[in-house]
Amino acid sequence: MENLAVIILAAGKGKRMRSGLVKVLHPLLGRPMLSFPLEIALEGLQPEKTVVVIGHQAEQIRACFPDPRITFVEQKEQLGTGHAVSMTAPLLEDFKGTILILSGDTPLIHVQTLTEMVKHHRDAKAALTLLTALREDPTGYGRVIRGKGAAGKVQKVVEEKDATPRERGITEVNTGIYCAQTPFLFQALGALRADNAQKEYYLPDIIESALRKKKKVETFTAPDPVEVMGINTRAELVQAEGIMAERVRRHWMTEGVTIQDPGSVYIEPSCRIGRDTVIYPNCYLRGETVIGEGCRIGPQVEIVGSRIGNRVQIRFCTMITESLIADDAIVGPFSHLRPQSQLGKGAKIGNFVEVKKSRIGPGTKANHLAYIGDSEVGAGVNIGAGAITCNYDGFHKHRTIIEDGVFVGSNTALVAPIKLGKGSSVAAGSTVTKDVPPYALAVSRARQKSIKKWAMKKAKSKGPQG
Numbered sequence: 001m002e003n004l005a006v007i008i009l010a011a012g013k014g015k016r017m018r019s020g021l022v023k024v025l026h027p028l029l030g031r032p033m034l035s036f037p038l039e040i041a042l043e044g045l046q047p048e049k050t051v052v053v054i055g056h057q058a059e060q061i062r063a064c065f066p067d068p069r070i071t072f073v074e075q076k077e078q079l080g081t082g083h084a085v086s087m088t089a090p091l092l093e094d095f096k097g098t099i100l101i102l103s104g105d106t107p108l109i110h111v112q113t114l115t116e117m118v119k120h121h122r123d124a125k126a127a128l129t130l131l132t133a134l135r136e137d138p139t140g141y142g143r144v145i146r147g148k149g150a151a152g153k154v155q156k157v158v159e160e161k162d163a164t165p166r167e168r169g170i171t172e173v174n175t176g177i178y179c180a181q182t183p184f185l186f187q188a189l190g191a192l193r194a195d196n197a198q199k200e201y202y203l204p205d206i207i208e209s210a211l212r213k214k215k216k217v218e219t220f221t222a223p224d225p226v227e228v229m230g231i232n233t234r235a236e237l238v239q240a241e242g243i244m245a246e247r248v249r250r251h252w253m254t255e256g257v258t259i260q261d262p263g264s265v266y267i268e269p270s271c272r273i274g275r276d277t278v279i280y281p282n283c284y285l286r287g288e289t290v291i292g293e294g295c296r297i298g299p300q301v302e303i304v305g306s307r308i309g310n311r312v313q314i315r316f317c318t319m320i321t322e323s324l325i326a327d328d329a330i331v332g333p334f335s336h337l338r339p340q341s342q343l344g345k346g347a348k349i350g351n352f353v354e355v356k357k358s359r360i361g362p363g364t365k366a367n368h369l370a371y372i373g374d375s376e377v378g379a380g381v382n383i384g385a386g387a388i389t390c391n392y393d394g395f396h397k398h399r400t401i402i403e404d405g406v407f408v409g410s411n412t413a414l415v416a417p418i419k420l421g422k423g424s425s426v427a428a429g430s431t432v433t434k435d436v437p438p439y440a441l442a443v444s445r446a447r448q449k450s451i452k453k454w455a456m457k458k459a460k461s462k463g464p465q466g
Contacts, residue, residue, distance in 0.1 A: 003097030004047040004118065009084050009176075010034050010104030011055030011075040016232045022057040024104040025064060026237055029244050030268040030286055032064055033231060036107030042069055044111030045100070045118075051091055052104070053084045080200025081176070086189040093186045098122065101178040101203070105231045108240055109177070113227055117220040121179035127215035128184065128206065130154070131177040133225040140232070141173035142204055144219070154219050155211065157204035161197045174204055175228035184215055244269070274310065292327070301332070309345075323355075326362070344379065353383075361404065373397075374416065378404035384428065386411035403438070 014023025024034035034052075041050050054061045055075040062072055073087045085101060092099060098118060102109070113131075121129035132144050142159045145167065146152040157174040158167050188206035196202060210217045222228050231237050248269055249262045256275030259265050264281045267273075271289045279285075280298030287305035291297065294311045301314050304321045308314070312325055315332030322339035325331065329343045334351040337343075341355040344362035349355060353366045358375040366372060366383035374391040376399065377383075387408045389400040398416035402408070406420045409428035420426065421438035430444040 001045050001047055001115075001118065004045060005049040005051065005092055005095050005097065005099045005182075006041040006045060006047045007085060007088055007092070007099060007101045008034070008037050008041065008050070008052045008104050009081060009101065010061065011053050011078060011084050012105075013056040013078075014105070014232065017234060017237075019234075022060065023231070025057065025060060026231075028107055028231075028237065028241050029248070030270070033107050033237075034061070034065070034104045037102045037104055037109065038065065038067075038070070040109065040111045040114065041100075041102065042067065045114060047100070048097070049092065049095065051088045053087055055084075080194070080198065081203035082189055082192045082201035082205060085203055086186070086192075086201075089186050089189070092182065095182050097182065099180050099182055099185055101176075101180070103176045103230065106176065106228055107231070108229055108243060109222075109227045113222055114177075117177075118179055120220045121218060124218045125216065126179070126218040127181050128188075128210050129179040129218040129220055130157070130204070130207070131175045131222055131228065132172050132219050133175055133222045133228045134171055135173055135225045136171065138168075138171050138173045140230075141175075143167050143170040144172040144174055145170070146172075154207060154217055156208050159196065159198070159202060159204070175222065176203075176230065177228065178203070180206075184210065184213075306337075373400075375400040375402065377402045378406065378422070380404055381406045381408070383408050384410035384412065388413055390415045 010024045012023060017023050017026060025032045041047060050069055051071045051073055053073050053075050055078055058074050071091060075084050075087045098121065100114065100118060117129065117131055140160060142157045143163055144154055145156045145158055147155050160168065188209040191209055192201040192205055194201050207217055226243060229240060231240050245266060248267050249259055249265060252267065252273050253259055257273045258278040261281035265279055266284045268286050270287060271285045273291045274293035276293050277291055277295040277297065282300045283298040284302040289303050289306050291308040292310035292312065295308060296313045300317045302319045306320050306323045308325045309327035311328050313330045318332035318335045320337040323337040323341040325343045326345040328346045330348045331337065335349050336354045338356040340357040342359045343349065344360055344364065346363045347360045348365045348367060350367035352368060353370045356373040358372045358377060360377045361379035361381060363379055364377055364381040369385045370383050371388040372383065373389050374397050375389050381402055387410065390413050391397050391400065400414050400416045401419040403420060403422040405423045407425040409426050411429050412426050413431045415431065415433045418432060419435045421436055423439040424436045425441045426432055427441060427443040430442060432442050432444055436442040
């Protein structure tokens with residue numbers, strides 16, 4: 001947006017979170033809380049400048065948000081919201097245009113609300129506009145005090161700790177979000193005084209400054225008070241996460257995804273899901289997960305940072321992390337794909353099979369009770385029950401190569417590094433320590449011996465039973 005700068009206040013520790021982690025870094029649907037107002041600013045509003053005021057754990061916040069479009073300013077002393085905004089003066093006091101002030105702990109705000117607020121501010125030619133909300137329970141918020149009469153122009157905002165009993169009964173609250181014209185903002189900040197219960201420089205006090213100077217002060221009411229919910233406690237964090245999660249689920253259902261039991265399904269905002277996919281109960285989709293069209297996911301499946309093709313079935317109690325799965329593959333039930341695993345088109349990984357850092361070719365099957373680690377497996381391979389790749393010698397990991405069309409029998413151990421040539425077979429119960437040529441049969445087990453009449457001799461040796 002032209003002639004717009006955004007300030008995001010994120011300097012506070014968040015004492016009521018009772019945590020060693022600064023409040024704005026607490027995760028909300030898998031992302032730091034601060035990432036939501038930042039995304040709205042950078043991607044939704046696209047201002048000319050974005051400044052974030054930080055204080056506690058400043059270096060951690062900088063490291064978490066390396067985007068070059070963000071300028072950080074440090075508030076080393078926590079002297080209130082007015083003082084925090086004044087820290088941006090060296091960067092913004094010469095800015096020609098509108099400054100929008102957001103809070104780092106208000107992640108549910110919609111970009112449309114902010115866009116309309118900025119437009120209202122500019123159309124009204126106001127020096128200051130504050131975003132207000134009507135709340136049934138205004139506890140914890142500053143109250144908006146208006147003048148008498150139908151117009152009821154705003155006179156001031158009173159923080160709850162400074163409010164009288166009558167003022168505490170007011171349900172219109174200040175959300176901590178403002179639009180201001182640059183010259184007025186920094187002049188007003190310079191005149192703030194800390195004569196209040198908290199001994200802090202309150203940003204809302206600039207309202208009275210504007211009125212004294214006969215500047216125009218406007219309000220804009222949020223259409224839904226949920227949008228401006230501030231997060232100060234873990235209970236509020238959980239409540240906000242529930243609201244955000246419901247928004248995400250509703251979005252994907254609108255886009256053609258079936259979610260059988262929405263309340264039990266967790267989907268992070270960074271996930272992408274194709275139409276006609278069905279998500280069964282108790283599933284968790286995290287990170288940069290992408291799921292194609294016509295898939296069946298769950299129940300009780302967790303997928304983290306993975307790409308799933310079209311028409312893939314991920315069955316009951318399966319966990320997939322940082323893996324690639326091609327079209328028409330089947331995984332599960334009770335399967336585990338660890339990072340850097342890749343399944344080719346139509347591959348099948350069945351119950352109690354674990355795959356780690358391996359490439360599985362098209363049409364290959366490992367239907368039950370197998371471990372495939374650090375392996376390159378070709379197309380059309382059969383991995384029998386109980387087969388394992390012995391990839392670790394206690395010091396280093398080694399590769400196993402299984403070429404196309406290999407048949408690996410049940411209860412076999414492939415001791416890496418090893419290569420099974422195209423079309424070869426490994427007999428059940430074998431421990432293979434050497435490469436197997438193409439189309440050969442590898443057998444490595446003791447010769448079977450049958451002792452005739454062994455059971456009768458055993459019974460006789462025990463003697464009569466008393």
